[in-house]
Amino acid sequence: MPPISTALRICGLLALGLVASTHAETGVSDSEIKIGMVNVQAGPAAALGKGMRTGAEAVFNAVNAKGGVNGRKITLVVADDGYEPDRAVDETLKMIEQQQVFALFGSVGTPTTNAVVPILKEMNVPLVGAFTGSMALRQPITPQIFNVRASYNDEAEALVAQFLARGSKSIGVFYQDDGFGLAVLSGTEKALQKRGMNVTVKSTFPRNTLAVKTGVAAMLEAKPDAIILVGPYAPVAAFIKEARAANLKSQLGTVSFVGTDSLVEQVGKDGDGVVISQVVPFPRDVDLTVTKSCKELLAQSSTELGFVNFEGCITAKVFVFGLEHAGKALSRAGLAAALEGMQGVDLGGLSVTLSTASHQALNQVFLTQIREGRITKLQ
Helix, strand or coil, rough: CCCCCHHHHHHHHHCCCCCCCCCCCCCEEECCEEEEEECCCCCCCHHHHHHHHHHHHHHHHHHHCCCCCCCCEEEEEEEEEEHHHHHHHHHHHHHHCCCCEEEECCECCHHHHHHHHHHHHCCCEEEEEEEECCHHCCCCCCCCEEECCCCCCHHHHHHHHHHHHCCCCCCCCCEEECHHHHHHHHHHHHHHHCCCCCCCCCEECCCCCCCCHHHHHHHHHCCCCCEEEEHHHHHHHHHHHHHCCCCCCCCCEEEEHHHHHHHHHHHHHHHCCEEEEEECCCCCCCHHHHHHHHHHHHHHCCCCCCCCHHHHHHHHHHHHHHHHHHHCCCCHHHHHHHHHCCCCEECCCCECCCCCCCCCCCCCEEEEEEEEEEEEEEC
């Protein structure tokens, strides 16, 4: 749920008539489909938004080079929300009201995406492929929201199973104090509770800060066997460095939202042993056709395939499939129907399924680990 101040601002705009109703074909012309991306482009989580943008643009540029979707070129309009909910609301309203986009794509973060859900519902604007695994965006289903990646419940289950298999008897959670942190905490609690266990110790830090010292101190005192870290790369890197300096012995793990490539760059060998759950296959493993395809698309802009831009690429491929199968008379309702009709669609080694009963296309989780300052597949 968005903050009260945010909710009041949305209601006020609607009441004043400043948010006008839209037609199904808003953002669509004979030659163009205008798509809006509102996510973080600056600050300590910027690499996440930029990675999603880079991966998506690689796909959209390739589609446009071949004539577009049913004769229409895709135009991606990008705005920075700074990974703050109030800014996400402001920029989303601008996208819909001023830019007149057909749909939204690739938002980043649980608190920011949750904040704009009332707008999406009121204006009936689709959002495809948010970079978040929050269950609040999955259950109950919001008709306008189509998730591609696995959920945080899926990722937490994989991490808990891995830690317990390696002998951990107690697990703590250090998490960002907002909807994102609570979503992963909830997934971790569910994974533990079904095994008759509970989270041993919890500690938090504020969003868009590196205030991790209190959390490190709490973990040093409790000494859990393993700790799940919930945040983007900058604060998680700060925690890992502080923990290593303090000789904390706990096993460490984190979820895909961290931004693996940026995390490894910041921690180097200090990160050795850290387990990271992923929602895309290993980027350097080109056995899958989808991996090879995304790698080649990104190479056209001299960009190396990584975990975040790979997700952007996969998500854009799902979105383009929906646009193509919505037909020449493109409408928002047609896009929703086309996406909900994806039953076992093969993206090149990844099977995508969406329906009226499920708006989450994938549920696979892949485990990786930092070794010798590099990210590796965890067998």
